[in-house]
Each structure stands twice: as C-alpha cells, then as structure tokens.
Amino acid sequence: MTTFLGIPAPRGVGHLRGEHSFPDAARGALADSQLRRNLGHATRTIRGKRANVVGELDDWEQLRLAGSALKAATMARLDEHLERLEREVTARGGTVHWARDANEANAIVTRLVQETGASEVVKVKSMATQEIGLNEALEAAGIEAHETDLAELIVQLGGDLPSHILVPAIHRNRAEIREIFLREMPGVDPELTAEPRRLAMAARAHLRERFLRAKVAISGANFAVADTGTLLVVESEGNGRMCLTLPETLITVMGIEKIVPTWQDLEVFLQLLPRSSTGERMNPYTSAWTGVTPGDGPQAFHLVLLDNGRTAVLGDELGRSALHCIKCSACLNVCPVYERTGGHAYGSVYPGPIGAVLSPQLTGVEDNASLPYASSLCGACFDACPVRIDIPSLLVRLRAQHVDEQRKRRVPSAEAIAMAAASWVMSSPRRFAAAEKASRAGRLLGRRTGRIRTLPPPLSAWTASRDVPRPPAETFREWWARERGGAG
Amino acid sequence: MRIALFLTCLGDALHPEVGRATVTLLERLGHEVVFPTDQTCCGQMHVNTGYQREALPLVRHHVETFEPYDVIVAPSGSCVGCVRHQHAMVARGANDDRLAERAETVASRTYELSELLVDVLGVEDVGAYYPHRVTYHPTCHSLRMLRVADKPLRLLRNVRGMTLLELPESDQCCGFGGTFALKNADTSTAMLADKMRNVLSTGAEVATAGDASCLMHIGGGLSRLRSGTRTVHLAEILASTS
Ligand code: SF4
Numbered sequence: 001m002t003t004f005l006g007i008p009a010p011r012g013v014g015h016l017r018g019e020h021s022f023p024d025a026a027r028g029a030l031a032d033s034q035l036r037r038n039l040g041h042a043t044r045t046i047r048g049k050r051a052n053v054v055g056e057l058d059d060w061e062q063l064r065l066a067g068s069a070l071k072a073a074t075m076a077r078l079d080e081h082l083e084r085l086e087r088e089v090t091a092r093g094g095t096v097h098w099a100r101d102a103n104e105a106n107a108i109v110t111r112l113v114q115e116t117g118a119s120e121v122v123k124v125k126s127m128a129t130q131e132i133g134l135n136e137a138l139e140a141a142g143i144e145a146h147e148t149d150l151a152e153l154i155v156q157l158g159g160d161l162p163s164h165i166l167v168p169a170i171h172r173n174r175a176e177i178r179e180i181f182l183r184e185m186p187g188v189d190p191e192l193t194a195e196p197r198r199l200a201m202a203a204r205a206h207l208r209e210r211f212l213r214a215k216v217a218i219s220g221a222n223f224a225v226a227d228t229g230t231l232l233v234v235e236s237e238g239n240g241r242m243c244l245t246l247p248e249t250l251i252t253v254m255g256i257e258k259i260v261p262t263w264q265d266l267e268v269f270l271q272l273l274p275r276s277s278t279g280e281r282m283n284p285y286t287s288a289w290t291g292v293t294p295g296d297g298p299q300a301f302h303l304v305l306l307d308n309g310r311t312a313v314l315g316d317e318l319g320r321s322a323l324h325c326i327k328c329s330a331c332l333n334v335c336p337v338y339e340r341t342g343g344h345a346y347g348s349v350y351p352g353p354i355g356a357v358l359s360p361q362l363t364g365v366e367d368n369a370s371l372p373y374a375s376s377l378c379g380a381c382f383d384a385c386p387v388r389i390d391i392p393s394l395l396v397r398l399r400a401q402h403v404d405e406q407r408k409r410r411v412p413s414a415e416a417i418a419m420a421a422a423s424w425v426m427s428s429p430r431r432f433a434a435a436e437k438a439s440r441a442g443r444l445l446g447r448r449t450g451r452i453r454t455l456p457p458p459l460s461a462w463t464a465s466r467d468v469p470r471p472p473a474e475t476f477r478e479w480w481a482r483e484r485g486g487a488g
Numbered sequence: 489m490r491i492a493l494f495l496t497c498l499g500d501a502l503h504p505e506v507g508r509a510t511v512t513l514l515e516r517l518g519h520e521v522v523f524p525t526d527q528t529c530c531g532q533m534h535v536n537t538g539y540q541r542e543a544l545p546l547v548r549h550h551v552e553t554f555e556p557y558d559v560i561v562a563p564s565g566s567c568v569g570c571v572r573h574q575h576a577m578v579a580r581g582a583n584d585d586r587l588a589e590r591a592e593t594v595a596s597r598t599y600e601l602s603e604l605l606v607d608v609l610g611v612e613d614v615g616a617y618y619p620h621r622v623t624y625h626p627t628c629h630s631l632r633m634l635r636v637a638d639k640p641l642r643l644l645r646n647v648r649g650m651t652l653l654e655l656p657e658s659d660q661c662c663g664f665g666g667t668f669a670l671k672n673a674d675t676s677t678a679m680l681a682d683k684m685r686n687v688l689s690t691g692a693e694v695a696t697a698g699d700a701s702c703l704m705h706i707g708g709g710l711s712r713l714r715s716g717t718r719t720v721h722l723a724e725i726l727a728s729t730s
Binding site for chain 2: 022023026027030036336337340341372373374375376377378379380382383396398399400401402403404415416419420422423426427428429432436439451453458459461462464465466467468469471472474475476477478479480481484
C-alpha cells in the first residue's frame with residue numbers, strides 16, 4: 001500500500017519536463033557527429049578516472065552499502081531530521097523557509113532578493129534552482145542572475161541548457177567555448193585561444209568583478225547536517241566559496257532529501273561523492289557554513305527547503321530510493337544511452353539514468369512517459385551508483401506504472417493489444433506451437449539470402465539497421481519430437 | 489545428472505541450433521537432458537516493457553512447467569535473469585505470495601549454461617574443438633544480473649584450435665534491450681554501430697555470447713554490413729568437436 005503524500009511538481013514552471021518525447025529529442029543529438037564525439041570522449045575519460053580511484057579502495061562495496069543504508073534510514077525519518085535542521089539553523093541566526101513547489105520557492109527567493117534592494121545576484125551551481133527555473137523567475141522580476149560555476153557560465157553565456165549534472169557544458173568542446181566567450185563576454189581579450197588555462201583566466205577576470213560587486217548570492221547545497229544546522233557545498237573551482245563568503249546575503253535553495261543527520265554521516269558521503277563524480281580522491285573545495293557569524297561572511301542567511309514533488313516520491317516505498325541520489329553523475333558517465341544522446345534529450349535538468357527515474361516520479365509518470373523507456377536496462381548505472389540505487393528495477397517499475405495508467409484509456413494501444421495477444425499465445429504450449437508454425441510463413445521472406453531485410457511497421461524500426469534471421473525449417477520442439485519422440 | 493532444458497521462446501522458434509547444441513554438449517558430458525514440452529516463454533519482454541499483468545500467466549505457466557525438476561538450464565543470460573530476479577516480483581505485484589515462493593524455488597534451481605557447467609557440473613574443459621578466430625561479448629544480463637563473471641571465458645579458453653580475441657569495450661551494451669531496439673531504434677542503432685566497430689576491430693570470424701537475443705541484434709547488424717563476421721552462440725562452440 002502506498003500512502004498519498006505530497007503533490008507532483010507543477011506544470012509550466014521550471015525544467016523537469018521536455019517538449020518532445022525522448023526518441024524524438026534524441027534524434028538530433030544522434031545525428032550530430034561533433035556532439036557524439038565530445039560526449040564519447042568526455043564520458044570515456046571520466047569513466048576511466050573513476051574506475052581507477054574506486055579500484056584503490058578495498059572497502060568500496062562497504063562504503064556503498066553504508067551510503068545506501070544511511071540514506072534509507074534518513075528518508076524513513078525525514079520529517080524529524082528536517083525539523084531538527086530548522087531548529088538548528090534558526091538558533092544560529094539563519095531563517096528557514098518551506099517551499100511546497102517551484103512557484104512558492106521562486107516567490108520566496110524573489111521576495112528575499114527584492115528586500116535587499118539588489119538587482120543582481122551571483123549563483124553557485126545549484127540543481128535545485130535550475131529545477132524550479134529560478135533564473136527565469138528572477139529575470140521576470142527584473143533581477144539578473146549570474147552563474148559563477150565555469151561550466152554553468154558557459155551554458156548561460158551560450159544561451160544553452162545544461163546537459164550533465166556535474167559538467168553542464170559537457171556537450172561543448174574548447175573551440176566552441178572560446179567562441180562563446182569571444183561573442184558574449186564584455187571586454188574579453190580578442191586574442192583568446194582555446195587553451196584551457198587561457199579560457200579559465202578569461203572566465204576568472206569576468207567573474208571576479210561580479211563577485212566583488214554582488215550583495216546577494218544564491219547557492220544550492222550538497223548536504224545539510226541536521227545536528228548543527230550546517231550546509232555544505234562541494235566543488236572544484238573555488239567560485240562557490242567566493243559566493244558563499246563575499247556577499248552580504250546568502251540564500252540557499254535545497255531539496256529536502258539532501259539532509260544527513262550527523263557529521264559522522266559525511267564521512268561516508270565525502271568519500272563516495274568525489275570518487276564517483278570527478279574521479280578524484282578528494283574534491284578541491286568543501287565549504288561548510290552554519291547560520292551567521294557576526295563580522296564574518298554573509299550577515300543574513302536564508303535556507304529554502306524545497307519539496308516540488310519530493311514528498312510524493314517519498315510516499316512510494318520502492319520509488320523513494322531515487323531520492324537517495326547524491327548527484328554524483330556516475331550513472332550518466334557509464335550510461336550507453338546518455339553517451340549517445342547527451343543530456344538535452346531527457347528534457348529535464350536531471351538527465352541520464354537517474355533523470356529517467358527521478359523526473360517522471362517528480363512530475364507524475366504521464367508527464368515524462370518516454371523517459372523510463374530510454375534505457376536498454378544494461379545495468380551499468382546500478383553498478384556505478386555510490387549509494388546503490390537500483391535504477392534498472394525502478395525503470396521497469398515506472399514502465400509498469402505507465403502501462404497501468406494507459407489501461408484506463410478506452411481504446412488500448414496497438415502495443416497493449418500485441419502484448420496481451422502474446423501473453424495469451426505464450427501461456428499455452430499448444431497455442432505457442434501453433435504460432436511457431438504460422439511464423440514459418442516468414443520463410444517466404446529472405447528466401448534468396450537467408451536473411452530478412454525489411455519488415456512492416458512497427459518492426460521496420462528493427463530492419464532499418466538490422467537483418468532478421470529467417471525462421472528455421474524446424475523449431476526445436478519439432479526436432480525434439482522427431483528425434484526423441486516426446487510429445488510436441 | 490538429469491537436467492531440464494529451458495530453451496526460451498526465441499531459442500525454440502528462431503534458433504533451434506542453440507537448443508540442439510546444448511543437448512549435444514550436456515549429453516557428451518554424460519548427463520540426461522529432458523525437454524519439458526509444455527514450456528513457452530519466461531515473460532521477460534512483458535515485464536521489461538511494463539506489462540506485468542500480462543506477464544503473470546507466463547510466470548505461472550513457467551513455474552508449473554519447471555517445478556518438477558531439480559536442475560534447469562537455459563542458454564540465455566537474460567531469460568535466467570528474468571526467472572531469477574523478476575518472476576517472484578511479478579507474482580508479489582499481483583499479491584500472489586504462494587506463486588512468488590514457488591517461483592523462488594524454481595529460480596534457485598535455474599542456471600545459465602556457463603554457470604551450470606562451471607559451478608554445478610564442475611567442468612571448465614568441455615572437450616570442444618573449434619578452429620576459428622573468436623571474440624566474446626559478455627551480455628549485460630549475464631554480466632550484471634547474473635554475475636557470471638569470467639565463467640564463459642574460462643570455458644572458451646579450453647576450446648582447442650580456437651584463437652580467442654579480446655573484445656575492446658566488451659562490457660558496453662550492444663543496444664538490444666528487447667523492445668528498446670524498437671522504441672528507441674536510433675539510439676539502439678548507434679550503440680550497435682559501436683559494438684560492431686569493436687567486434688570488427690578484433691579481426692574475428694565469429695562473435696559469440698551466451699544470449700541468442702543479443703546475438704540476433706549484433707548478427708543482424710553484421711549481416712546488413714555484409715561484414716563477413718558471423719555470430720554463433722556459446723553453446724554451439726562448446727558443443728563442437730573435431
Ligand atoms: S543515481 Fe547514483 S550514480 Fe546516478 S547521480 Fe545519483 S548517486 Fe550518482
């Protein structure tokens with residue numbers, strides 16, 4: 001039994017739903033050889049790095065089990081941990097806001113910024129604010145949001161959407177980045193080359209000015225420690241640290257599932273996360289802050305706790321494991337589908353295998369119905385996931401939910417009819433043998449070559465690129481009956 | 489030992505040679521093979537496409553057919569994966585706990601071919617002779633659902649006359665994925681293209697695997713390319729003698 005809890009993320013706001021189904025959205029990416037090359041190169045490199053650093057630890061499986069167990073235990077008492085977090089943040093001079101959905105969260109943040117009188121904010125990469133479309137909401141209120149994570153900056157300047165959880169500009173190569181900078185960065189050195197160091201220097205000069213000017217920063221959080229009301233951001237570049245320390249006001253938007261009860265839990269996650277995500281033993285910057293400290297850092301701190309469909313996911317006993325995700329992106333980097341299509345095909349800020357199970361759960365499966373099918377169920381994601389989320393099983397489960405939704409339609413789909421027919425045929429050996437005999441008519445095809453090269457729709461999707469074996473003259477059961485004399 | 493052969497629907501209808509090879513191989517090793525003629529399909533396609541309700545009668549039928557046997561073998565990693573990991577789940581989903589328990593018993597007696605040979609029968613050298621250049625693709629479900637690890641390779645390394653060629657990026661999915669190949673045909677084809685490139689880079693005459701469905705996909709692509717490399721099921725290689 002599942003208890004109804006929460007509501008799905010609202011339509012029309014934020015980035016959890018694509019305009020096109022996955023197969024349609026993927027088509028462009030599949031035809032883009034530059035994109036395929038960029039993605040193949042990047043995912044292969046990071047896969048190799050990850051495999052090396054994971055291989056170094058002889059207790060990796062134990063760590064994964066610990067991570068998974070900690071998550072399950074935390075989710076089981078999420079309400080208590082969240083209340084604890086609220087008390088501790090408040091006791092240390094911060095303010096906690098609860099946002100039921102994207103609209104509420106955007107309204108809260110917009111009001112908070114407006115109250116400071118600022119007309120621009122700096123941001124450190126945050127999935128939650130992308131999920132709710134915060135930048136667009138701020139823009140509508142006349143507030144400019146500057147992304148400061150290098151990859152986010154590339155995406156923002158390029159007028160693009162992120163395509164990876166950790167490397168949002170993974171679909172771009174250096175030459176493309178140089179062009180974007182030359183085009184969009186005011187005052188950039190016209191001699192800029194595509195050398196990574198030169199690109200980073202250009203971004204740095206561009207960002208420094210914004211850091212020093214900004215009165216308000218907006219961040220996400222990788223973790224929140226309920227025990228002490230502490231927020232943490234884990235990053236590589238140090239731009240996040242600038243956002244977290246320089247401005248006067250800091251607003252953190254965090255999904256409610258990011259909580260851990262105690263500092264000790266971080267021991268596990270801070271080992272799992274960097275090795276799984278960037279393939280490093282330790283990430284360069286881990287910033288932690290607790291409330292406000294007079295005379296040091298931001299003097300006003302707000303924490304926005306975001307639901308946006310999460311309690312609905314939590315209400316599903318099996319599906320809730322998708323909320324265990326620590327957004328390391330390991331599953332993206334090992335996914336053969338992601339590697340070919342890139343992140344935009346998923347139509348949500350959460351792409352790849354985890355996106356294929358998380359997005360439809362946050363929105364309700366009918367709003368992202370093609371995503372659970374965007375997988376060959378090869379299982380590489382489960383093996384890579386540092387908190388052991390059984391993504392293939394969740395995919396199968398979501399497919400079943402979708403099919404059950406479809407059953408309510410008055411006219412069943414061709415697929416549903418075919419599946420029901422196949423079930424009827426195959427649940428009887430007599431009917432199955434008869435069907436095999438009938439399929440031998442297929443031998444009329446491909447008589448010359450021994451291979452069938454074209455079939456009518458929907459099987460034409462197969463023969464577009466693959467031949468089909470010609471049905472044999474004798475099925476196995478016929479052979480068995482002839483040779484061994486069994487019934488058949 | 490008396491071993492019940494679960495050939496799978498695809499094996500029966502399209503690849504009888506795989507079933508005949510499995511019988512030949514096991515009989516050569518001195519075992520009795522029985523073919524329960526009531527068998528049809530494990531329901532994997534239904535489960536993986538979301539049709540759990542339609543899968544239920546297939547699960548029940550499979551359990552009833554194979555319940556009388558102590559050892560069951562299937563020359564298909566993905567169908568054994570379905571029996572082992574999904575049958576009980578489908579039964580539980582339909583609130584049939586009794587069927588789930590029976591399914592678990594059948595599952596615990598069901599082995600993929602290389603598992604049966606190495607783990608149950610304790611043989612790694614089946615006395616095969618196959619004078620060809622061969623590369624092996626470890627199908628996803630054998631690799632990750634069943635964790636057969638290097639068992640098929642251990643068997644292949646003992647085949648006389650054969651040159652075993654290492655497949656680059658062997659653990660990458662070939663792109664079949666059942667109805668995935670139809671629903672996401674373009675992505676499936678892109679994955680297949682890379683798998684074929686890796687197979688052809690080995691210079692192998694034959695690509696083998698423990699799953700007729702993946703081989704049908706890879707072989708269908710290789711045939712379309714007129715590549716001259718063909719696919720042969722692991723069972724057929726192990727059954728060959730001089
Ligand atoms: S699902 Fe697992 S592997 Fe994928 S991003 Fe989340 S934690 Fe990482």
